Amino acid sequence: MSGGGNHCSFVLLAEFHLLEGAQLKCQFPQPLGIDEGVLAMSMLPDGAETQLDDWTVFFLNQTPFNTIQPVLALDDADTSVRSSVVGDQPDLLCVLNLVRTKHDKTWERGAKVLALAICTRHPFIQIFKPVLLMALDDYFLNPSQDCLSRLFDAVNSMDLAGAPSLTRAERLLMRTSDRKDLFAEKFYPVAATNNAPTPPAKQHRTSDSIDSYSSFEEDILMRARDNDGASRPSRDRADTASSIRTASTLQSASQHAQSPPSETSFSLGGSAVWVGDESGLDYGGSEAASSYDGQSILSGSSTLAGSSVTSPGRKRRSTGASTSSALPNGSALRSHPVGSMAAATKDTHFYHTTVQYKDHQLPIKMPLFTFPEEVGDYSLITLVKLFSSPALVSGPQHPHLHTNGPATHPIIILFNALVTGKRIIFLGHKRPAGEVSTFVLAACALGSGCGAVLRGFIERAFPYANLNNKDEWESVPAYIAGVTNPIFQQLGAWDVLFDIATGTVTISRDIMATYPPTPPPPGLGSSVVSRERAATLKADNSVGSEDGTLKNDTSKADNSADNLFIDDIRAAIEYHYGENAVRLRFTEYVTRFVRLASRFEEEVTGTTKIGYPSQAFTEGGHGRLPQLGSGVMYNDDATLIRELALNAHRLEAFRHTLSHRYLMSDFAKQQIHNRIKGCDVLHQIFRLKHAKISDMEASVIMRTLVENCRSYEQVVELLAMVVPTGGLTQLAFGLFHPHEVVRETTVELFNQLRETPVGVLFLQTLNQFQRFAYVRLAQAREQRLQAEHHLYPPALQSRTHSNSSAHSEQRLNGPF
Incomplete structure (x- = not known):
């Protein structure tokens, strides 16, 4: 992550003129080389004058019509991720746009409608909202290009040099945990490099342990049990103040390492794994000492009394690890002392910095776990709540979309439409354009597994689209567009339409002609599936009739895996789980889909390029070593047959999409790195x-x-x-x-x-x-x-x- 510069590539200003309509008034620091009318219409959506404030998002460098000229050579850490498989293409630029209508009786028609936008390479565009608000206020008071240059300089002067650059695995791990000190040790080396003062040691409070569950049922039971006991008084430790370890205590703990294990802790290589329910750990002050060169580290305390058995309603606490004891020779073995994990920030999920605009220091929280396919603020919970009933789905059934027949949930229809390359429109008549944009961004995150599994959705997404650039975005295969004009519903250049005003889903009546539901290729009997199983798959995957209704497979399908997933999501929302928990479930669902697609591809072609080959464990013998299994596996063959049969149509369609091509490239790179x-x-x-x-x-x-x-x-x-x-x-x-x-x-x-x-x-x-x-x-x-x-x-x-x-x-x- 670069420390400064290149956070903002361009600043744009547009104004709605009474006679000439939307006009692009300024481009800083240089013209983009894009049709100014297209930019102005994208910045000033229909009905903007009816909203006091509205946030919209759109992208540049998607198609030839919105590619900036000349293309700037921007040093982005995620450039390799965004590049195309079929050839080099410029980085996507995310445009965060603020539209404001300000009323003043001294102005013509008593109001002005202005739009101010910044173009950035970062997907976490939401962090720039405060400075954009101040800059637009500044422009209303003093309408000059100086306001744009100040905004440009302020954003580019934002210092991110101290932000740790996390790997893909580290970002995946960070989003699974709510611990605020995860990877805290990564903040220290940069601070030392910049000669910055060592951040004050903070007290590390115990927090509810972060467990991952295989299903929401277990999680719900645990949450319900915790809620039942939330009102019960929990015991406070009586001896917390007296449990500070002295040097003699450390020596005795070292000698105790060779005695039978106690019920509280055990020292191994300079750290302890606590067994009881511990109090908060203090990494600083007179109660703690830390070292990077082998000295003992005092990071916590524990007592035995009442710690091994907790009250029925008491939550189990996650605890800090102590490195208070050493081996008999006095040398600690830990190369990464736990004391180094004292958090340098309030929450290590974010990097805290500031943007100085004029005389104001605006605090910025940059998320460290964001992937390129998740742009801005989006909410999967809102998406699921709105499109929640199969009864609100109309139109013909298609095997690519209706994997559970007429009972297919709208969210599953949306996912199937995304991964099979259908044209999708989100319509928000009389709704703010920013609201429509949010649904498009949420859909892209849904299809990509929150950016962690698949990609290729953001580059064909148009969070706000209009009639002015209709020909351009409709020429993009499998576009995902957000519109506010209801005329697009009558034009019919879409496959699936989601109406955010009513929560209804409409399947195009011409979808059968546009995407004929051809059955998957025969020959599914490679190394695992026998000819009888292949015949079963072929028989189950019947083709739809001419009137658009389906026979045998989807009309009577019972995709229990999708149903269980939707039940999990509903239960999570009902029990008030957070957005992050729901996102993790979608990531898990897309991961399962990809592994199933790998197995299907292996059955069809005899090999797979998007996953590990499917093989069972072999014990070896006769000089051969045991061989571990790999690939998606099921407890019995009948379940595998059923899963492949129910998902064969959408898996076959997925094999012909750009996301599948990206997946092949990504998997090959993962095997190397x-x-x-x-x-x-x-x-x-x-x-x-x-x-x-x-x-x-x-x-x-x-x-x-x-x-x-x-x-x-x-x-x-x-x-x-x-x-x-x-x-x-x-x-x-x-x-x-x-x-x-x-x-x-x-x-x-x-x-x-x-x-x-x-x-x-x-x-x-x-x-x-x-x-x-x-x-x-x-x-x-x-x-x-x-x-x-x-x-x-x-x-x-x-x-x-x-x-x-x-x-x-x-x-x-x-x-x-």
Whole structure:
């Protein structure tokens, strides 16, 4: 992330003239080379004079008609993400536009309608709203180009040099957690580089543990249980003030590391995994000391009294990790002390900076977890609430859209229309253009899995479209447009129309002629699906009749997976879950769709370029090593047949879209740049979570995770895939496995997670029993290693370690 400059590429000003209509009055710092009438009409939507304020969004560099000339060479970190598969194309420019109608009796007709816009490469355009408001007020008072130059300079002087540049895995992990200190250690090196004063240490309060659930049913039950007990008094710790550790306490804790585990904590390599319900951790002041060079770190306290058993209505708390003790030789082993995670900002999900406009310092909160496909403020909850009933869907049924027959939910219809490349219009008659724009941006986020899975939607989105540029945006295949003029409904150049005024969905009566519902290709019997199964798929995927109604498949379809997903979303909204929780569910849904599309592609063509090949676990033998499975898997073949049959039409249509081509390119790049290679982690988590696996497979899974979790980048990638699918709880079951090899590898994996600050945070989400089991097994392992250290002289330690590794390998591959 560049520190300054290039945040704002252009500033535009438009005004509605009484006789000449919308006019573009100024382009700063240079003309864009785009038709001024098109820009002015985009900035001044229909009915703008009826709104005091309105925010709209549109994009530049989408098509030849709105490509700026000359194209500026902008250094964007996400340029490679936005570039096209078929060739080089300029970066998309997001235009945030503020329209204001100001009344004054001294003016002609008693009012003025002005629009001020900034063009930026950043998708988080909402952070520029405060400065844009002040700049437009400034222009009304002093209408001159100086106001535009001040706005341009103010935005470009915004300092983002201290903002950490997070990887894709780090951003995925950040959006799954509400902890305000996640990746806080990344804020420190930049502050030191800039010679900035060390931020004051802050007290880290305990917060509700952030657990990810496999389904909303479990989450709802947990939330309901917490709500029932919210009114019950919770116990405060009586000895918090007296629990500050002194130097002698640290020494005794170090000596205690070789005794049997206590019920409160266990020291391993300079940190502790707390078992009880701890009080807040204090990283600063006289109660804490931190160091980067191996000194002991005092970061918290814990007591035993009443901590191992909580009251029925009491919420479990996530706790801080202490690094208060060291090994017997006095040297701490942790390379990333937890004390370094003291947050430098109020919330590490955002980078806090300021924009200075004239004499005002405007606070800015830049989100660090945004992907290019999610632009501005959007709300999936609002989208789901508005289009909520299948009874409000009219028009013919199409196999690409109606995967559950006439009972297909409008949100599923919208998703199917997005991933199969249909022309979509959001109509908001007599509604502000900004409201229509928000629905278009929400639809793009929905189709892309909130930017984390698919892409290619923003580049064909027109959040506000009008008659003036109708020919241009209608020439874009599979456009997603927002309009306020009802004439577009009569023109019929669309496939699906969503009316935000009434919540109705209309399918074009000509959709069957535009997109003939051809069945998927035959030959689905490659390596897994037999000829009988292929015949079943072919029989189930019948073609619609001439009058537009469907036979057999979608008219009687029962896509239970989609129904369960919608039920989850409804329940989440009903129980007042936040926007982030709903977005995570859509990300999970799109991920599942992509993995199913990979399996379908493999069945049709014999191979797949968008996912791991589907294969089952093999135990090896006769000199061959065990081979882990991969790809989307089901507990039985009947479920797989049914899923492929119900989704065959939309999966086949998805294979011919631009998003599919982008997905092939992205998957190929991930195979090169991912730190965890040759292992489908999602498949292994599914097997641990749902399947009845053999002891051999459990051992190989845990050993593979250990071998692919040695660096910080590998830890983050593993957590980014594990946490949204159930958290470390699924892996913690290995602590209770009947075979020692599985227990040992689970402890080893958790020890490696604890070597990173982010791993410590998520280990704290384990429940009481899992943490205590980890403490007990980890101490036993450490005692055994220390015994070996004293038993063998240094000259034999390396040989002993090699023999031990060979023995472990023999136990791993041998019979149980």
